Amino acid sequence: MSIRKRRSIFDVIEEYFESVEQWMDRIRESLIEGPSWDCKSCTIKPLSDITVASDKVIVTVDLPYAEESTIKVLPIDKDMIEVTAKMRRKISFDDFGITHHKGEFHTFKCQVYIPVPVYIDKMEVKFKKGILVIELPRKREYEIPIK
Amino acid sequence: MDEEIKIIEVRKAPKEAYMIFGFPDVGLVGVIAASHLITELGLTEIAYIESKLLPPVTVLHEGLPHSPIRVYGNHQIMLAVSEIPLQEELVHPVTRKLIDWGREKEVKLMISLSGIPVPGRQDLEELKVFAAASTGETLKMIQEKGVEILMEGYMVGPQAVMLQYCATLKLPAVTLLSQCFFNYPDPEAAAKVLDLLANIIGVKVDVSKLIEKGEEIRIKARDIMRRTQQELAKMGKSQEFDIPLYIR
Numbered sequence: 001m002s003i004r005k006r007r008s009i010f011d012v013i014e015e016y017f018e019s020v021e022q023w024m025d026r027i028r029e030s031l032i033e034g035p036s037w038d039c040k041s042c043t044i045k046p047l048s049d050i051t052v053a054s055d056k057v058i059v060t061v062d063l064p065y066a067e068e069s070t071i072k073v074l075p076i077d078k079d080m081i082e083v084t085a086k087m088r089r090k091i092s093f094d095d096f097g098i099t100h101h102k103g104e105f106h107t108f109k110c111q112v113y114i115p116v117p118v119y120i121d122k123m124e125v126k127f128k129k130g131i132l133v134i135e136l137p138r139k140r141e142y143e144i145p146i147k
Numbered sequence: 148m149d150e151e152i153k154i155i156e157v158r159k160a161p162k163e164a165y166m167i168f169g170f171p172d173v174g175l176v177g178v179i180a181a182s183h184l185i186t187e188l189g190l191t192e193i194a195y196i197e198s199k200l201l202p203p204v205t206v207l208h209e210g211l212p213h214s215p216i217r218v219y220g221n222h223q224i225m226l227a228v229s230e231i232p233l234q235e236e237l238v239h240p241v242t243r244k245l246i247d248w249g250r251e252k253e254v255k256l257m258i259s260l261s262g263i264p265v266p267g268r269q270d271l272e273e274l275k276v277f278a279a280a281s282t283g284e285t286l287k288m289i290q291e292k293g294v295e296i297l298m299e300g301y302m303v304g305p306q307a308v309m310l311q312y313c314a315t316l317k318l319p320a321v322t323l324l325s326q327c328f329f330n331y332p333d334p335e336a337a338a339k340v341l342d343l344l345a346n347i348i349g350v351k352v353d354v355s356k357l358i359e360k361g362e363e364i365r366i367k368a369r370d371i372m373r374r375t376q377q378e379l380a381k382m383g384k385s386q387e388f389d390i391p392l393y394i395r
Contacts, residue, residue: 065366
């Protein structure tokens with residue numbers, strides 16, 4: 001029988017505040033809008049979407065002009081993945097008719113927060129019609145017995 | 148509220164024309180289709196909307212300010228297009244104002260171009276276009292053109308207001324909805340809806356460039372799509388996935 005180390009109430013409170021802070025950061029990030037591009041890193045933030053199904057989480061990312069062989073999906077935390085992809089051609093502000101900014105972009109980059117526990121190591125990735133589909137099986141942490 | 152919205156005419160609007168609506172919605176189908184139509188048919192600006200109710204936004208084109216909601220046209224078409232997503236509280240007054248204005252111009256048919264989101268859209272090889280109409284006669288006319296009718300379901304957004312308001316006024320109106328992505332710009336769906344529009348109004352529209360430039364459009368349309376997503380969420384757009392309890 002394994003002996004579980006009891007955490008102090010202070011640890012529990014600290015963990016709680018940490019999780020609230022993380023949650024606030026995410027809310028803040030979604031409320032404060034920045035540009036969808038970054039000239040320094042020459043990256044564009046692609047559109048992404050997430051669907052939480054009963055058995056899996058499906059993340060999609062819109063990657064037009066992406067070179068399929070360069071697409072990378074990396075878990076950067078237990079609840080966060082990062083998608084990067086090189087473009088087949090560089091895009092510049094001139095292409096959009098914009099003259100008050102200068103810069104060109106050759107890479108897509110975005111981070112997607114996964115709101116429920118998943119097996120990140122079991123993710124399946126597909127790419128079709130410029131849409132990246134990432135499927136992550138959901139973790140079942142516990143089961144409630146039916147009496 | 149309707150009185151606080153003005154339509155300023157910059158050129159004489161045609162009488163008895165088709166009036167088309169292309170507003171930001173799922174897949175930006177309407178806006179992408181409208182933008183292509185303006186280029187392909189060489190439509191020019193005939194009117195724009197002025198209102199204190201609109202967000203404090205002007206769209207700069209070649210250094211000059213333009214209202215984000217404008218009407219383009221030629222001798223047989225009027226096309227209302229918006230470069231910003233309509234906020235929920237503006238959907239009714241703006242749509243109604245445009246319909247009332249179109250009514251004054253004795254528009255023969257109002258047509259809104261939009262999309263119907265489908266999960267797993269990337270797996271669809273052939274996109275279907277559905278239609279709904281404001282009156283029984285208009286519905287019959289559309290069916291005779293071989294268009295599949297959206298028989299039951301919810302519709303949310305400017306096209307819903309357009310259809311309902313035209314039904315109240317007994318004006319002929321049609322909404323064309325191509326299967327599309329919910330959250331991503333969908334030029335292919337816009338091309339589909341334009342093919343059908345061309346068939347209905349008897350105008351030749353070449354959509355090949357729209358398909359060719361699909362990826363470029365998807366990159367350019369990211370930011371307007373992002374803002375549209377926020378407005379669609381406020382409008383309860385996902386209700387379109389619901390199965391209605393139809394009370395007869």
